[in-house]
Amino acid sequence: MQVIEGGVTAAKGFEAAATAAKIKYQDRTDMALIYSVKPCKTAGTFTTNIVQAAPVKWDKEIVRSGQKSQAVIVNSGIANACTGEEGISYCRETAREAASALGIDEKGVLVGSTGVIGMQLPIDRIKAGVQALAKEKKADAESGSEAAEAIMTTDTVKKEAAVTFEIGGKTVTIGGMSKGSGMIHPNMCTMLAFITTDAKISKKALQAALSSDVEDTYNMISVDGDTSTNDTVLLLANGMADNKKIRIGTPEFEKFKEALHYVNETLAKKMAGDGEGATALFEAKIIGAGTKNQAKILAKSIVCSNLTKAAIAGHDANWGRILCAMGYSGAEFDPEKVDLYFESAAGKLKIIENGTAVDYSEEKATEILSQPEVTAIADIKEGGETASAWGCDLTHEYISINADYRS
Amino acid sequence: MQVIEGGVTAAKGFEAAATAAKIKYQDRTDMALIYSVKPCKTAGTFTTNIVQAAPVKWDKEIVRSGQKSQAVIVNSGIANACTGEEGISYCRETAREAASALGIDEKGVLVGSTGVIGMQLPIDRIKAGVQALAKEKKADAESGSEAAEAIMTTDTVKKEAAVTFEIGGKTVTIGGMSKGSGMIHPNMCTMLAFITTDAKISKKALQAALSSDVEDTYNMISVDGDTSTNDTVLLLANGMADNKKIRIGTPEFEKFKEALHYVNETLAKKMAGDGEGATALFEAKIIGAGTKNQAKILAKSIVCSNLTKAAIAGHDANWGRILCAMGYSGAEFDPEKVDLYFESAAGKLKIIENGTAVDYSEEKATEILSQPEVTAIADIKEGGETASAWGCDLTHEYISINADYRS
Structure with a gap:
């Protein structure tokens, strides 16, 4: 597997475009098109919120019907x-x-929307936007990037990822784009992710690969604990790589899953690190867990804790909040066996051993916690399972963005 | 039932004191004593966090043993x-x-602690503090208030409540004090509440009354979603009102529960309104619910939503976030039947009807949301059950307090 530059137009046969339709923003692009020259098998995962946006209902029907x-x-x-x-x-x-x-x-047109809840779309401007997009679509990397920019709301950077891998001498490509960055607590999420691939793959294998990988990627990030009404991940496969068709249970399926995982995890981490107001990507990693599920519950509880996130914003090694968040997660473990470390580009430091503090340097801890990517590692010493969750720090800027988002 | 001034010293036979032991704070009182001239039947509820503070373990053992x-x-x-x-x-x-x-x-001495997790107590200063408290204890209202002040951490106001009621011509008093104000998401919580009463009551009735009422009061507030390692509510009854002994299933038990509920709800709301950095008490009230449990889950999900809380801080009627929080709560309901209102001292306004916005005045909504106590009322039109949860707005000050709490 090889990581390449690009996004939704990286795979063969995919084109994209962006336009400024003045739906709400007046000074930027706000509509995007992804187009495949051939009809695509389509997999999707959607918000579990009972309140579901109209485009979620629309796309669900198309994905479930099996239509291309x-x-x-x-x-x-x-x-x-x-x-x-x-x-x-x-x-x-x-x-x-x-x-x-x-x-x-x-029936081959999927739709996605993100922004303020409760306002109606200005349909005339949407239609004019659609016409402009249809005229401007191109297969180049720049058009993919422009599409990734157009779907941003409070995001500060566009989010793209792409990889290639080989199946029987044929190069298969998977590329994608996503957006955050508030109301992010995906439980397949306002997150939207669109993945395109030229892989030739059965519809069943495509949905199976997406559904299982979403659990370990998008569903393991949280910006604010609010599961949106619009969360959608769509995966479109047009078959143009002309590889031997990928089916469940084959070595090729494993290769496809690995490549898809890289794209999904990369996009998920970019969303977490670019959470509203965030200054740091915060990873919680549980090691030594008895079960994968226990590790996931503990990791997610840590990245969801407001107090822990505020401590990360302050570069403060307030480890008690981490242990506290593990304690109320609902997962069983023995607090008196836990070792905890902080790690970043500035080094790695053991903070607690068997549930109580070791004599660590607060200065060093602060240095480690002042990096743009910070990891807390908790070893619960029960077994060999691990899991990571990704979140961000909770800052003044988050409040500024959300105390007055609609105006 | 009559609401009276006072706190833990309101009931007969209870004394209190406060002292400055310099445990961590250098310029204020930081230890309190509650003392009863007669041994008390004692009920308690404690944090459900797996990580439990030493005083929680200590008190649990005393309460469960049935000791006075x-x-x-x-x-x-x-x-x-x-x-x-x-x-x-x-x-x-x-x-x-x-x-x-x-x-x-x-074995008749309960202990409570609140503050930074992971630091050891300076036991010599604690012991000196205990000696000072024993000398200074008094039965007056001022001593009760001083105790309520000494247990504050990031709280900005002391929290007390007291009521009296009659049983067979005898006046029974219940009084209490509590503290918040971060790591507040009680599931039986760093909240501490101490309630004293001179009621003569069976130990079984005392614990039953407390356990059931905690579910509707302390467990329905949230400041930040973090369930603390130290949450403790203790209820001490010394019997000095000399009433006919209160037993479960009697009309007197109902009277006692009503009075206890007033004290608990008052203290709980004071904690929510004085959440870290809060400028408003935010109540979410569900009406027309099919079951009480459904109403409670929906109400609590609203007050826990960071996005909703940030909107309240901005006096912004961002109702979509409220509907969204109801949708991911886990409780079933039909979003297309929901009516939503905002209410405060400035009036009441219908915002949505049957799941979509009505043509309301944003100006009026902002006026309503600019009050120090704000309620969102959602009618889900399924039945006659109701529930309230209490939280607060999420402000810049919360971040300032928590990004650097330990220093």
Whole structure:
């Protein structure tokens, strides 16, 4: 597997475009198109929130029906959530406009929205945007990047990843883009991720690979504990790599999963590190766990703790908050066996051993915690399982962004 | 039932004192004593966090053994959590010192600690503090208030409540004090609450009344979603009101529960309103629920949402975040039936009807949300059950307090 530059246009046959439709933002692009020259097998995972945005309902129906898709229209600024029948009708109108402009089937058009909940989309501006996107789509890396920029809301950087690997002499590519960065607590999430691949793969294998990997990647990040109404991950495969068809249970499936995992984990970590107001990517890693599930519950509880996140913002080795968050996670463990370390580019330091503090240097701890990527490692000494979760620090800027987001 | 001024010294036979022991704070009182002239039947509820502070372990043993207690020694500044065997030995030494100074049984001394996790108590200063407290204890309201002040950490105001009611011509009093104000997400919590009563009541009735009421009061507040290692509520009854003994299933028990509920709910709301950095008490009230449990889960999910809390800080009627928090709560409901209102001293305003926005005045909404006590009311139109949860807004000050709490 090889990591390459690029995003949704990295795989063969995929094109993208971005346009400024003035949906809510007035001075930037706010609509994106992903288009495949051939219809794609499509897998998806969606928010578990009972309140589901109109585009979630729309895409779920397409993915579950087994229909092939050929285009995704995404807008930022307005989430099209809590918008009733009117909201659903706008998904349909968007899909129709795209189908006609691109010359494809209306049922092959997926839609995605992110932004403020409860406002209706300005459908005329959406339709004009669709027309502009259809004209401007291109297969180059720049067009993919422009699409990744157009779907940002409070994100500060665009998020892309891509890899290639070989199957029987054929090069297969997986590329993707995603956006955060508030209301992020994916339980397959306002996160959106769009992954494209030219792999030839069965629909069943495509959905199986995505569903299992989402558990270890997007579902292991949290910015603020709020599971959005719009979370969507879509994976489109157009088969143009012309590889031997990938099926579940084969070595090729394992290769595909490994490559997909890299793209998903990379995008997930980029979302966590670019959480609203964040100055650091914060990873919690549990080692020595008895079961994978126990390790995941403990790791996620740590990155979700407001107090721990505020301590990270302050570069303060307030390890008691970490042990506390493990304690209320719901997972069983013996607090009196826990060793805890902080690690970053500035080094690694043992902070507690068997549940109580060792004589560590606060100065060194602060140095380690002042890096842009910081890891807390807890060894619970029960077995050989490990898990990581990713979050970010909780800062003044998060409050500034969210105390007045709508205006 | 009559609400009266006062706190832990309101009930007959209870005395209190405060002293400055310089445990961590250098310029204020930081130890408190509650003392009863007669041994008390004692009920308690404690944190469900797996990581439990030494004083939690100490008190649990006393409460569960059924022993009578006669004194509570509380310190602020250091939580005596994650302190291993050394931490437990300091509970024992504190109890011994108090027993000898007060001339009571060592097993009748409860202890409470709140503050930084992981630091060891300076036991010599604790012992000197105990000696000072034993000398200064008094039955007056001022001594109760001084005790309530001494147990504060990041709290900005002391928290007391007291009521009286009659049983067969005898006046029974219940009074209490509590402290917040970060790491507050009680599941039976760094919250501490101490309630005293002169009621004559069976031990079984005392614990039953406390255990059930905690579910509707302390366990329905949240400041930051972090369930502490130290949460403790203790209820001491010395029987000096000389009423007919209260037993479970009697009308007198119902009267006692009503009075206890007032004290607990008042202290719980004071903790929520005085959450770290908070400028407003935020209540979420679910009405029209099918079951009480459903109503409680939905209400608590709203007050725990960082995004909702940040919107309250900004006086922004961002109702989508409230519906979103209800949606990921885990409770079932139909989002398309929900009506939502904001209410405060400035009025009441319907914001959404059947899941989508009505044409409300943003100006009026902002006026309502600018009050120091704000309520969001969601009618889910399924039945007649209701529940309230209490939290606070999430502000810059919360970050400032917690990014550097230890220094």
